[in-house]
Structures are given as C-alpha cells and as structure tokens.
Amino acid sequence: MPFAKRYGIERLTAGSPEYYDGCETPRYDGFSPDREDAELFRSEAKAQRRADRVGGEVFATTVMVTLADGFKAPVIQVSARAA
Numbered sequence: 001m002p003f004a005k006r007y008g009i010e011r012l013t014a015g016s017p018e019y020y021d022g023c024e025t026p027r028y029d030g031f032s033p034d035r036e037d038a039e040l041f042r043s044e045a046k047a048q049r050r051a052d053r054v055g056g057e058v059f060a061t062t063v064m065v066t067l068a069d070g071f072k073a074p075v076i077q078v079s080a081r082a083a
Contacts, residue, residue, distance in 0.1 A: 003066045005049035008042035011056035020056060025042060 009020035011031060019038035024030035028076045030037070031054075040063065041047035 002065055003062050005060055006042065006063050007036075007044050007058050007060055008038040008040050008048060009051045009056040010038070010059050020050070020054060024054070031056075045049075058070065 010017045011020075012018075013031075016033065017035075018031040018033055019032055019035050021032045021037040022030060022039035041050070044058060044060070048058070051058050
C-alpha cells in the first residue's frame with residue numbers, strides 16, 4: 001500500500017492539542033480534540049494559508065492512500081456502455 005505525506009493544523013489550548021476539522025460555523029471554531037477528525041491537506045502551502053487564517057501550527061503526517069487518492073483530481077470511472 002503506498003503512503004503519502006499530508007498536513008493538518010493543530011493548536012495548543014490549556015496544554016492539550018486541538019485539531020482543525022474544517023467545520024467552522026458561527027458557534028463552532030472548527031477545532032476538535034480528536035486527531036482522527038483533523039482535516040488533512042495535500043500541500044503544506046495550503047495548510048499554512050488555512051493555519052494563518054484560523055490560527056494554529058501545521059503538522060505533517062504520513063497516511064496510507066488508495067489508488068484514487070494518489071491522483072490530484074478525482075478519478076471518475078466511466079463504463080464502456082456510457083462512453
């Protein structure tokens with residue numbers, strides 16, 4: 001299984017880290033204590049731009065990827081009949 005580097009955003013509040021999950025609303029700031037909820041970005045530059053906007057530090061992680069996730073654009077399968 002191939003691996004890819006992804007980037008997330010974390011911030012420290014009262015000694016415990018919170019991770020940006022991308023679900024900002026007027027009542028919710030978009031940070032969750034669960035690392036599994038973190039929104040992962042493909043590029044460090046995009047993660048840094050979002051971190052500058054919402055506050056926090058960029059961290060890098062390595063994740064297993066599927067074949068479709070390895071492409072920059074989504075892969076859409078078209079059957080021979082539809083084409």
